[in-house]
Amino acid sequence: MFLGIDLGTGSCKALLLSSGGTVVSEASQAYPVNAPKPGWAESDPENWWQAVGEAARRAVKGHADKVLAVGLSGQMHGVVLVDANGSPLRPAILWADGRATQELQALEALPDRLRHRLANPPAVGMAAASLLWLKTHEEALYQKARWALQPKDWLRLWLTGEAHSEPSDASGTFLYDLLADTWAFEVMEALGLRPDLFPPLVGSAEIAGYLGPEAARHLGLPTGIPVAAGAADTAAALLGCGLKLGEAQLTVGSGAQLTVLLAEAKVDPTLRTHLFRAALPGQWYAMAAIQNAGLALEWVRALLGLNWEQAYQEAQSVAPGCEGLTFLPYLTGERTPHLDPLARGVWAGLGRHHQRGHLMRAALEGVAFSLRDGLEALGEAVAPHSPLRLAGGGSTHPFWQQMLADVLGCPLQPNPIPSASGKGAAVLAARAIGTTVHTPPSPLPTSMTPSGISYHEHYLRFKHLYKQLTDWFRM
Structure with a gap:
């Protein structure tokens, strides 16, 4: 073992x-x-x-x-x-x-x-x-x-x-x-x-x-x-979940990462995304690094006094777009694509009609929009509408998975390995002493496919809000 x-x-x-x-x-x-x-x-x-x-x-x-x-x-x-x-x-x-x-x-x-x-x-x-x-x-x-x-x-x-x-x-x-x-x-x-x-x-x-x-x-x-x-x-997670060369994965935890495994070191000419060495020789991965994912959602949930089941339940009662409310999740600045350590979190468009569920759903949408920003920054490294593996402890609720599929516009294949980093570490331990771990193929769960709900206009409003506030963040 x-x-x-x-x-x-x-x-x-x-x-x-x-x-x-x-x-x-x-x-x-x-x-x-x-x-x-x-x-x-x-x-x-x-x-x-x-x-x-x-x-x-x-x-x-x-x-x-x-x-x-x-x-x-x-x-x-x-x-x-x-x-x-x-x-x-x-x-x-x-x-x-x-x-x-x-x-x-x-x-x-x-x-x-x-x-x-x-x-x-x-x-x-x-x-x-x-x-x-x-x-x-x-x-x-x-x-x-x-x-x-x-x-x-x-x-x-x-x-x-x-x-x-x-x-x-x-x-x-x-x-x-x-x-x-x-x-x-x-x-x-x-x-x-x-x-x-x-x-x-x-x-x-x-x-x-x-x-x-x-x-x-x-x-x-x-x-x-x-x-x-x-x-x-x-x-370690990419190794532990068995990602193959050319495949892409979205991992949602405190932060989030959109990654694609590569057979050669391809440097992003814009230097908006990252390139790191993979766990095995001769492999690299391109990555869009999102600093505020579960970190921002957990802060909002606690601030609103909700447990997670209540958070998802109240968010589901609100229509997409949150009746004009937009959330920027940049509590600790943001990396891909803005590279902006001074960016901060914002709820914009608040009115008297907005309730706790609006605030929670806007936070979920804001993180999803931030992930779409990251996916677009990866450019040709990820083929349009190609499936993404979905991993991480912050990506398990069906309502959240469906929102992500709709916002990103691609099928999401939930990863059946919940502790992929730990498993990857154990696989490396085996390799270190010359042992090959024979992992039986795990049947992947049914993909979460886009439902047809359009978030396009809400996403454009999200992107516009950040651009309008960049100077204000620096005041």
Whole structure:
């Protein structure tokens, strides 16, 4: 058996996979995301560590002696600044953090030839921007640090005592040369960042260390089990759900990603969308990254005092377009297609006739419109009206799935694998010790097809609202 650990934004999931591809057990444990200042997003790695232990012990209970290897996946873009012992020097800065707006200027000023090799638009929350902020505002800690690690790479350091990274997470730092498949040391030099902060790279499916005694006890496993390098959560999810080259997937969680798996590195000439390394050699994926999906919907639901069943029920009682109400979901700025860290959330068009259900439905529509913006930004990488795989914990309700199909204008094929990132991590663990997991093909559920309801005019109103407010966001 193989243990996959997925270190997400708000919770850790542990999944035990048999060599036949069957999920034997799963467990999860939540932890907080903190906002010590407006626009900040941080987590205490000690909370991660405790949650990983809780989830792993529950997942492996009764099977610990059968676990042959451990694999990891985790949230992208964050920075965990640690000392020589691997102890965090401060809370981790997460992908949703918006503090490094001034630092974006340095990233945008890089020469075109270097930006082309990075193959990505710069964004706050990426490691490069966060590290520049730390260098300016917390210089003593920056100079004291031994490593600047991605979240799952920090976890692996604590499991094995060895510091590494791997291509799928490194390619999301804005400090990785996608075309040469190595750290972009010339970019680090241009930005004035310390190259010694970045650990050696190993392949996602390679052994990157072995469980130490204390870590093994914490996970409820024997000492010395191999630990695979693992992959970024999206890359692991694409592997775990069996996405094939050329196929596209929509994953909805706190954020959302529209991804298409590629056999060659095709850089978006407009640099509005992302290009990252996939979990397997010789594969990449293009991605439209939507920062505010479940994150915005959860905020609206809680603000309105609804549970999720009430939220969907009240939203269904309102006609499409919400009688003139439009919601921009950009609570933490937005990436694709705007690359605008200063954008903010807005309800526009409010009247006395609007009730709680209007506000909730407008929020759902606003997130769906934001996803359509992202799909259109991917351009020819995704054929028009082609089916999308649908994954993620924020995409399970039939009413929401139907709205997404109608807004995006394409069939949605719900993915039968709910914990795809954890499964992908476990598959990488198996590959690291030379084992192939024989996953039986899962029958895909019936597609959710567009119903014929048109959201076109409402979508155009949504796009126009953002354009009208861009100057106001900067006041």
